[in-house]
Amino acid sequence: MDLRKLPANNLKRNAGRTVLLVVLVALLSFMVFGGSVVVTSLQNGLSSLEARLGADIIVVPRTAKSTTDLESIVLEGTPGYFYMDDAIVDKVAARNGVERVSPQYYLATVKAGCCSMPVQVVGIDPETDFSIEPWIARSYSRDLGIHDIVAGCNITGAPGSKILFYGVECTIVSKLDETGTSLDNAVFCSSDTLKDLIRGSQKQGISVLADNDPDSIVSTVQVKVADGHNVSDVVDDINLHMRDVWAVQSRAMTSGVADSIAGASTVIGVLFASLWVLAAVVLVVAFTMMGKQRRREFAVLRVLGASRRALSGVVVKESLIVSAMGALLGVIVAAGAVHAFGGTIESALGLPFLIPEVGQLAVFALLAFVVAMIAGPAASATSAMRLSRVDIGQILREE
């Protein structure tokens, strides 16, 4: 038994104390890891929703404004549709302050091979799109060919499988990341594909635009405002000068949703941060108290000839072992909990909740591990330092 083996021996001989400390450290790393995952999941959910808001302004038919729930169709992919003349696209593009425009096309399926619920089909113009494609590109980097569709995560069918929409056979080329919104129930395709679907529906006689030529309609125009222009000025300009359409600032439309999410994630973030601080404080106190309680033991080691350095080595090594065990335990339990209850949390919160990718999870695990590995040993090192400020003889007098 020399000083190198002393730490492990001390831990073994004081199993109760060791277990208590391990559990405490585990609790801290659990909170750091779990907390980071929850907060990031909420932020991911929020930003994936925001990616939908790539457009500054969305222009819709004026009639749609009163008759449909714009917000849920445009942003959340609730099945629904409306159309206007495609000449609108160029007219909007010509307005002052408009940098770029891109049309979108909506169609709701009545029934499809894949799904028990109606599915929202969103057509984008691959040439001009700037709001949807960047998001799709995360899972599918090639161009969308004719009859290719990219499916939300809740759509049944693996990439490569076929779905029949209004008699038109489409191929799922990719599945999207989860967004936590009903966009997960939508599919995306090029405008050409969508027009084929509209024709298919007309053939089956279920179309509501029997009298329209699919080639001359659009559902919305997504607008990006040029730098230096005020978004609401452009909105007012369009609403004032273009009779048949209604321009909506997409922020305004979603501010309700976005604000509540942002608020919730801030609150949760603050909550977790204070829990970490609390756990870290408890940990530091526990390790410091342990150091105090063991002053005499440490003084005896000094009497026998252990240097300050050697003593700190013993103390720090002990708490490193405890912290490593605790941190590992905490991270594993937290990872298990996230894995097991992630879905439950998602549905319970009713908020877009996207669990981060494995890489990011690993970073959080590492972070939690490092935080837990620092708190205890730092406290121990500090108490060892404090110990050496006093004469050893003085400590031996304490009873």
Add this chain to the structure above:
Amino acid sequence: MDASIVRVEDVTKRYFRKSRDSAQNFDAVSKVSMSLRKGELVELVGRSGSGKSTLLNMIAGLVMPTEGSVSVCGERLQLLDDAGLSRLRNERIGIVPQGQTALFNLTVVDNVKLPYLMYRPDDGIEGRALELLGMLGIDDLAECYPAELSGGELRRMSIARALACNPDVILADEPTGDLDDENTRAVLGILKDAAASGAAVLVVTHEQAAAEYADRILRMDAGRIVEEG
């Protein structure tokens, strides 16, 4: 060069002490000079509170003097850094502190071996540890933990531990405090043997029995050495 292995020169240890109605400086040890030579056993006696432990701890480098100097084996303790002082203490000085000093996480034999293994490889220290425990009559307790030992047994263990590294200087603070006559004699005999084989031994004691083992007796009172003989 004289044969002094421990030299204490004009050493004072001053504490700031609060009493009921005043607070003042107070010298636990006051301008003490003394020395220890190789091969002698010196007894340090005096009333409780006279400064015996304080003096012994200053020689051991466990308490730093306020004034004066302490040298052990030619090294002035105040001039050494912590690593140097710790090493000197381990290699040259065997200390039996006053009070309870067992390491409760280690068996009795591991307690005895630990100081040796701090700076040396494990080259048969187990045998020496058991031999020391045997001389002190507790070799049958070698594998016990300190919590299972009586006060007197623990004291004997700490004496064995102080001797484990074959120190040149042995400082024992009331090593026979809670021992019966027979064990007191055994312990003093062992310390006497250590002196006979060249160590300088300083023993703080109340026992009159110790007088017959001592080469010299130092008497302290109120922080000063008042009698030497």
